[in-house]
Amino acid sequence: xxxxxxxxxxxxxxxxxxxxxxxxxxxxxxxxxxxxxxxxxxxxxxxxxxxxxxxxxxxxxxxxxxxxxxxxxxxxxxxxxxxxxxxxxxxxxxxxxxxxxxxxxxxxxxxxxxxxxxxxxxxxxxxxxxxxxxxxxxxxxxxxxxxxxxxxxxxxxxxxxxxxxxxxxxxxxxxxxxxxxxxxxxxxxxxxxxxxxxxxxxxxxxxxxxxxxxxxxxxxxxxxxxxxxxxxxxxxxxxxxxxxxxxxxxxxxxxxxxxxxxxxxxxxxxxxxxxxxxxxxxxxxxxxxxxxxxxxxxxxxxxxxxxxxxxxxxxxxxxxxxxxxxxxxxxxxxxxxxxxxxxxxxxxxxxxxxxxxxxxxxxxxxxxxxx
Amino acid sequence: xxxxxxxxxxxxxxxxxxxxxxxxxxxxxxxxxxxxxxxxxxxxxxxxxxxxxxxxxxxxxxxxxxxxxxxxxxxxxxxxxxxxxxxxxxxxxxxxxxxxxxxxxxxxxxxxxxxxxxxxxxxxxxx
Numbered sequence: 001x002x003x004x005x006x007x008x009x010x011x012x013x014x015x016x017x018x019x020x021x022x023x024x025x026x027x028x029x030x031x032x033x034x035x036x037x038x039x040x041x042x043x044x045x046x047x048x049x050x051x052x053x054x055x056x057x058x059x060x061x062x063x064x065x066x067x068x069x070x071x072x073x074x075x076x077x078x079x080x081x082x083x084x085x086x087x088x089x090x091x092x093x094x095x096x097x098x099x100x101x102x103x104x105x106x107x108x109x110x111x112x113x114x115x116x117x118x119x120x121x122x123x124x125x126x127x128x129x130x131x132x133x134x135x136x137x138x139x140x141x142x143x144x145x146x147x148x149x150x151x152x153x154x155x156x157x158x159x160x161x162x163x164x165x166x167x168x169x170x171x172x173x174x175x176x177x178x179x180x181x182x183x184x185x186x187x188x189x190x191x192x193x194x195x196x197x198x199x200x201x202x203x204x205x206x207x208x209x210x211x212x213x214x215x216x217x218x219x220x221x222x223x224x225x226x227x228x229x230x231x232x233x234x235x236x237x238x239x240x241x242x243x244x245x246x247x248x249x250x251x252x253x254x255x256x257x258x259x260x261x262x263x264x265x266x267x268x269x270x271x272x273x274x275x276x277x278x279x280x281x282x283x284x285x286x287x288x289x290x291x292x293x294x295x296x297x298x299x300x301x302x303x304x305x306x307x308x309x310x311x312x313x314x315x316x317x318x319x320x321x322x323x324x325x326x327x328x329x330x331x332x333x334x335x336x337x338x339x340x341x342x343x344x345x346x347x348x349x350x351x352x353x354x355x356x357x358x359x360x361x362x363x364x365x366x367x368x369x370x371x
Numbered sequence: 372x373x374x375x376x377x378x379x380x381x382x383x384x385x386x387x388x389x390x391x392x393x394x395x396x397x398x399x400x401x402x403x404x405x406x407x408x409x410x411x412x413x414x415x416x417x418x419x420x421x422x423x424x425x426x427x428x429x430x431x432x433x434x435x436x437x438x439x440x441x442x443x444x445x446x447x448x449x450x451x452x453x454x455x456x457x458x459x460x461x462x463x464x465x466x467x468x469x470x471x472x473x474x475x476x477x478x479x480x481x482x483x484x485x486x487x488x489x490x491x492x493x494x495x496x497x498x
Contacts, residue, residue, distance in 0.1 A: 036435050037409040231408075231436055297434050297457075299412055322411040322435050329411075351431075351438075 017157030037238035039232035046224030047151030049220030058119035062135040075266040091273030096251040145209030147188035161219035196240025239365035298355030300331035380487035
């Protein structure tokens with residue numbers, strides 16, 4: 001790879017905070033600041049601030065904007081309210097997953113789609129092609145920064161930094177969004193995230209992101225807000241059993257196999273991949289994603305083979321890590337449908353060493369319900 | 372810049388070796404620990420009596436994000452391993468130069484210690 005890595009508008013802020021920067025999907029991104037585990041705990045117990053400006057933001061406008069995107073995704077957007085966010089997959093004709101997305105209905109004729117950085121070109125072209133002649137399409141990724149403020153004190157941080165309207169926590173329900181000013185910066189604020197905690201994602205103009213970041217950090221420090229990197233983002237999402245594209249999802253995987261049947265609405269009149277997914281739903285799955293706990297001495301890592309209790313290879317680990325919250329070594333992986341029951345004994349082939357594991361319920365971690 | 376101790380010698384793979392009588396006590400450097408982050412598992416594939424060869428792996432150390440092989444600095448026989456690390460791998464983070472030691476080796480060739488990098492050479496490598 002000789003291509004220069006791209007930088008978000010917060011690159012200088014990350015360096016000033018002592019971040020270790022790593023290449024990720026063509027971007028130079030902070031993997032950690034003080035330390036992954038400390039950042040992980042900050043998000044679970046207090047609040048963490050993530051720069052996720054590398055993500056793609058696509059905009060559709062016009063009377064057919066909603067219909068255009070609805071025809072490309074597996075979830076049903078037709079009944080979505082204005083201000084609603086919908087998690088969905090976007091599939092090809094074979095039912096393979098092109099990406100997982102959040103579709104934000106900003107207005108009756110105004111749609112915002114957030115896609116993974118690694119899939120931006122592919123999804124951008126896919127949506128643009130489908131929108132041609134029907135809705136105005138714009139890839140706003142290069143103009144849009146995205147900050148994720150996550151954790152039980154996320155709304156306290158927003159109150160501390162000052163918002164208009166205020167307070168935001170009362171009005172903004174989970175999976176809803178609104179326009180707001182945060183620390184004087186015009187934002188779209190969505191109560192969404194990728195950590196298993198309450199919190200918000202803040203979309204703002206590229207050149208306003210540094211001001212927003214520093215205002216949030218300054219107001220949030222007394223509340224225990226910590227900058228958090230991609231390392232903690234990955235362990236947090238794994239505990240919450242949220243899929244990561246390229247690991248649990250790819251073009252050879254249907255959302256059904258990845259346990260995302262709840263975002264596949266076969267009752268919709270049509271969407272790309274519907275016929276293939278309807279056929280897949282009527283037959284036994286080829287593979288199924290399970291969560292497991294490594295009970296022996298070892299850490300499962302992405303790509304390690306999974307074996308049955310007799311030692312025969314039956315699947316592959318898609319993600320694995322020590323869980324800072326639970327103090328266990330956890331993993332997700334593909335197994336045949338017969339090996340998915342909770343309590344099923346598996347082995348992880350840790351570089352030639354078989355290590356005991358057992359299928360457990362997911363999500364591994366569920367946040368306590370706030371009173 | 373991380374600390375380098377001048378009471379011991381080093382490999383380019385970030386192990387240290389310190390003389391203790393006729394043995395060499397082996398661990399990994401503070402620089403290595405900073406690169407790894409929070410150590411969650413130390414898995415040694417040798418026990419007292421095992422023969423190790425300079426440059427061959429004697430185990431792995433894993434942090435939340437990564438796995439790293441451990442390389443024997445010298446050829447010889449393992450005399451002791453640090454059993455505390457089984458249940459307390461964080462000792463490697465907390466005290467890499469001391470309680471985070473991993474094993475002790477009786478070198479086959481007493482002169483092999485002198486072929487390792489001295490503190491200045493190792494410091495230049497990681498500075």
